[in-house]
Amino acid sequence: MASVTESVSDDFAPIRCVTWAVEDTVDDALAPNAQGRLFVLGTVGGWPSAMVDARADSADGVADLVRRSVAEGSVRAPSGFIAERTTPTPVTVVVCTLGREPRLTETIEALLGQTHAALEIVVVDNDPASGRTPALLTGIDDPRLRIVTEPRRGLSAARNTGLAQASHPIVAFTDDDALPAADWVATLAAVFDTDPGVDCVTGLVLPAEVATRTQLFFEEAGGFAKGLRAVHWRRDGGGTALGTEAGPEGIAFPFDGGFGSGNNMAFRAAALHELGGFDEALGAGSLTRGGEDLDAFQAVYLAGGTVVYWPAALVRHHHRADHDALVEQLHGYGVGMAAVVTKRFLSSPATAVGVLRRLPGGLRLLLDSRSAKNHGKSAAFPVEATRAERRGYLVGPGAYLRARRRARRRSAVAAR
16 A cells, blocks of 8 residues: 655554545545544546555545545556446355354445345355354345355355355355445456456455554555456466456465455356365364465466456455454464465475475565565564464464365265
8 A cells, every 4th residue: 555645643543444536526535534644545437546545634635645646656447447337147245154243234234235236145154053143134134135054164164055055157255344345246247247258356355444553464464455456367378358467476376365365256156166166174264274265266277267356346354453363363374375385285296396496485475574475564563473474384284184184074974
């Protein structure tokens, strides 16, 4: 996120996060906080064109900074983007939950408020014995909403149940602590419609708010955003009908997290079924604690499919608000990432060689304070969070081997 400054304070105060079209008039939505700070996603013609950590003493000052950032930047909408495009393609949205997140109701209300008409929402209750999920949603009555149960604990198992229950050819996934923009589903559907060769689409994820310093630390650690350029990845080097650029291939590509994140992703259901769905040895609720989304993106790409990152598909996310939760989250990310790399290493001799070739660069990315992964961390960033993530990388390989054995035993029992 670009940081542009008119006046700066060293004190932290909660920071609002807003989206503002530079064509619009300036209003109180652009008012900065008491320390003169506001996080703004600036759009031009509906396309996200600048992420600005604006520091000014008035809404007019913020607007000037955002306009300047847009003008000085080089982000332009790709040729395949049509603002407010409508399509009849039906979409299923899957939200998996344990019923512990009270913001689940906000997520469902945001989905029911989508501009896309052909929509169904499948909520997968991954702890049905608790009764929490139906209790949370008891006040929402809409024929587009279904609650299904999956008593086998684990995000991958829950997502696979959602996939199996999906009625439509496009299946999108978000989380129970996320807020999709009103045109999120329509934007995803338009990408698939424009290019029938696209198998997977991911989108931009920004904070819903930065109410605590811990939430700011998560952004310093990289957050979820992957930039504002529409890009694609194809092994054959081909393009798309969307006008996207070839996606970046970092030093650990494709065995990294560069494709996107699981709180903003969509697949052609047929393609995801063909790949076997989500690996139940991975993901939250398993021993590996994460990585099922990264594994799915990599699987699409390695199978010869096309993955598109389309930042106009916007989701805002409520980050962990307290220190201990952040430390635990980053540790889980480390475990999950290392588990996915271990899976790739074990998949074939040729892939194992590819993993080994990228290992030195991957270690530099993880350990070097000047690397793209670490350079955004301020001096105040909690060192214990960094250490916890690195410990996760050490734990990940063994966790994956144990989780794989457990998943195979569970499958064998289910097949009897």
